[in-house]
Amino acid sequence: MYDIKWIRENAELFDNGRKRRGLEPLSAQLLAFDDARRAAITQLQVAQERRNAASREIGAAMKAGDSTKAEALKAEVAQIKENWPALEEAERYAVAELDAALAAIPNTPLDAVPDGADENDNVEVSRWGEPRKFDFTPKEHFEIGEGLGLMDFETAAKLSGARFVVNKGPLARLERALAQFMLDLHTGAHGYMEVNPPLLVRDDAMFGTAQLPKFREDQFAAGDGYWLIPTAEVPLTNLVRESILDEAQLPIRMTAGTYCFRAEAGAAGKDTRGMIRQHQFYKVELVSITTPEQSLEEHERMTGCAERVLQTLGLPYRKVVLCTGDMGFASQKTYDLEVWLPGQGKYREISSCSVCGDFQARRMGARYRPAESKGPRFVHTLNGSGVAVGRAMVAVLENYQEADGSVTIPQALRPYMGGMERIARSS
Structure with missing residues (x-):
């Protein structure tokens, strides 16, 4: 704003x-x-x-x-x-x-953001990890999940329509394990405070983080002025709305694991099979509230926290900075982390980390009182995926698949899987 x-x-x-x-x-x-x-x-x-x-x-x-x-x-x-x-x-x-x-006006890009029209003009910053060389043709995640008898899109469609899935048994546990692993990492190693926020928010909260009014068609309305959250960024960021914080309280770092709901109104024909683009998905979110002087450094830090998730899971990825034509409405600058999916043979976005400056703060009325100044100033807000749990499961299934259709569980997740080392089809 x-x-x-x-x-x-x-x-x-x-x-x-x-x-x-x-x-x-x-x-x-x-x-x-x-x-x-x-x-x-x-x-x-x-x-x-x-x-x-x-x-x-x-x-x-x-x-x-x-x-x-x-x-x-x-x-x-x-x-x-x-x-x-x-x-x-x-x-x-x-x-x-x-x-x-x-x-209705999007945020102004920082000078460091590359100019460009769309995703083809994004600039790669770095890569981590070497994609695994398979001695068989790797499958896509939905082929693996259906082959295990644990991923059911057909029944989900009967229940809810397209872009839903029913995961069962060890796959359901794997999704839960991924979320718990990420939350433990961010709270234990990265200093984020875990929050369990509402999944229903009012118009003002959606306006505050700029989902409304421009992106109304992308949201799920829940009636009586309520909306299902498209990301935990909405309730977490709005925790400081209409408030004046003391500078000593900043930065505030929060994380939450929540279901997210998106209409995917503009996604017709895109990723129609599998779990890449769903109406309902689980995501671990990172949100920071900072001073203007801290925000760019915090952006690098937040992106690094999301990167550590992928590194600990042993998932190859690349980091790109989004160009002006591909960055989000509220963002001043965005890094995308794109994980390698051998079944598709390409990198796919698994995390976006954005610095928004005071754009959202003005919409929310969120300010702080500087220690060396008389008047309050608007805070700066940042948000990032730390990371999308469903897409992380997609990446684990594809990168850790074996020739017999089984999936090896990454070492970091085994404590959350009761010591299980492998997911195989039950005989």
Whole structure:
């Protein structure tokens, strides 16, 4: 969310940021909206001042015995009162028009973000791990899961429709093990506080993290002004909404393992088989609340925490920085971690870590009181997948598959699997 005063003072910089995202200049239109808002407010103020002045003049006229002037002034006050609702409505409309326009504007990319149109222009930063060389043709995860008799898309479709799955037995336990492993790593080794947040949130919470209003069609509405969360970023980040923190409290680092729900409205024809793109999935989320001075360093730290998950599981991956045309609406800069999937023969996104600056904080009214400053400032917010549990299971199944259709369990997960070393089809 932008401050219109900042746009007025930095119109060229604002429009250049939009240009880098492939968007048209907008400052002139926004400033026209703001001019209309200011004019409406001024009209109200002038009318209020004149009504107050006329009311005083009525008393003076009556005291002086000038009934003609008093009646004229009363008529003037009556006319102002009659026009008042229209003036108030004009102000409400002007404010709403400007607010709606500001709410629909994406964040400005940092200078370090590469320019580009889409995912093909993302820039690889690094790679970790060597993809395994198989002496057989590796299968995709759904072929492995169905071959084990433990992954059932057909029954899930009968229950809920497309983009759902029923995992059973050791696969259900493997999904739970992955989530517990990630939460233990982030809380124990990385210093995040585990939170168990609501899965239903109100409009204001979705607006605060910028899922609303622009991405309404991507969300699952739950009725009565409630929404199923698309990510735990929403409730975790909103824990600091409408508050003023002390600088000593920052950074705040939180993690949560939750189910997430997405309509995938724009995903027709994409990843229609398997668990890559589901309406319901489990994810471990990372959220940080920092000062502006800390946020870029925190972004590198958060991404490193997500990387450690993949490294500990022995999953090859690459890190890319998203270009301006591929980054998220609220992001200033985003790293994607893409895990190697031998069944597909390519890297696929498993974690996105974004720094949002004060973009979400302005929408939430989240501020902090600097130790060396009088006035409060907006916090900076960051979020990242630490990581997507379903996609991690996909990666484990494909990278640890064996020729006989079984799957070796990574060492890091065996304590969470009761010591189980291998998942094989029951005879």
